Each structure stands twice: as C-alpha cells, then as structure tokens.
Amino acid sequence: MSVLQLVVLGIVLYMLIPFVITRICGLVVIRRGKAARQVAFTFDDGPNPTYTPRLLDLLHVHGVKATFFVLGKEAEKYPDVIRRMHQEGHQIGIHNYTHTSNWIMTPGEIKRGQIDITADILERITGERPTFYRPPWGLLNLGDLFNYHLRSTYRIVLWSVIVGDWKRSTTAERLRSKLLGRIKPGAIVVLHDSGKTLGADADAPLQMIAGLDAVLMEVHQQGYSCVRVDEMLEPSERDRYREGTSTTKKSYKSSVMR
Ligand SMILES: [Zn+2]
Secondary structure, X not given: OOHHHHHHHHHHHHHHHHHHHHHHOOOOOEOEOOOOOEEEEXXXXXXXXXXXXXXXXXXXXXXXXXXXXXXXXXXXXXXXXXXXXXXXXXXXXEOOOOOOOHHHOOHHHHHHHHHHHHHHHHHHHHOXXXXXXXXXXXXXXXXXXXXXXXXXXXXXXXXXXXXXXXXXXXXXXXXXXXXXXXXXXXXXXXXXXXXXXXXXXXXHHHHHXXXXXXXXXXXXXXXXXXXXXXXXXXXXXXXXXXXXXXXXXXXXXXXXXX
C-alpha cells in the first residue's frame, strides 16, 4: 500500500467514519428530543462580553431557558457572564477550550487540553461540573467514539436545525423565516452568540438576537415550550447526566487520578 493510500485510509477511519455515524446516522449523539411541542435553543462559541449579555437579557424577557456550549478560554476571560448564565437557570455545556476541530487532535489532546480543562474552569465558576458536550463544527473523530471517559461522562449534543446565523448575510428577517420554517416538535436549534470563530462575521450575533426576538414570540404563540437540552431527555437518562452529580464527580476524580 502506498503512502498516499495509507493517508486516505487514515482520513476515512479517523474523520469520515465518525461523521457518517454521528452526523448522517445520528448514532451516539443527541440531535433532537422526542417530546412534543418542545424546542431547545442552543448557543455556541461564547461567552462574548458584548453579545452574550444582550442575549441573556432577551431570554429573560421571554422567560426562556437555553443551553450554552462555551469555550473554556472565553469562560476564563469572562467568568461573570458564565456566572450570570448559571444563576439565570441556563444549562452550560462544553465546546472545547479553543475552537479547534477534533479532526486535527489526538484523543489525549482533546481529553486533557480541551474537555477536562474546560470542565475545571466551569466548575470553578459555577460550582457545577458540566455533563454535556458539543464538539466544534459538530465533528468527532474515531477516538472520541471509543473514548469511554467522554462517552460515560458527557452527553454529546448536535442539532436538528442550523441556519447559517454566523454570516452577516443571514439578516434578522431571513433568520426568522428560516427558523420558523424548520422548527418542529423536539427541535434542537444551534445559534452562535459570538462571531469570533473562523468563518464567522464578527457582528453577526447582533442580527441573530434581533431575529430570535421575533422567533421566541412566535414559537410561544404556537404552543411550544423552550427548554434546556437536558430537559428534553428521558427521565432515566436525565438522572445519568445531571450536572454535578456524584456519578459525574466520581468519574471526574478517577479520570484525574489516572
Ligand atoms: Zn462552534
């Protein structure tokens, strides 16, 4: 077998097989809830000192609890924003320490350099250890699929609705009509409260927040309740992945001691 063939085989095994399993088949990950008339709004890439507080204001006005998948490095810089999320009843999950794809990291780098460090930061700020994880761009590698620590400690969450809100071209009105057209019972919607990541427009969250205001009004009128992702799970599964439970702490301690 030539070097080129080996490289291609490596890419297929490490990147594409997990992509097919998770993104196309929906195995291993959660992409939607089962309950009728529930929708979960999730926000990636924050906290952002400008946009996240504005988003929290909006969620407060609408009485909505949401889920934030945050970057450990940003959480370290803006602990007050994380504290506010937590105090206002939102769920906080991990989106790696930096916005780096799992496709270009080893399982060891991901565990120690991305997930564990972010869990430590969030636990220091809120007193609760996160138990939900969303990898950047929703991309897992083969090691993640067989990573017992990751799979037993964290529920891995993707989405069922994505609308390109990280681009300025997705105006508030376009975002509103796209979201309202795609939200179905059990939908998990991914949006972004920071425009700092690769490929995003810096001020795009401003339009997202404006469009979301109209969407929240509309989904309430349609009889939806907006819930955190953990509230969408079956009760037995919810107990398993409850934030800060002794099970989580135990598995964290054993992982630290290893
Ligand atoms: Zn992201």
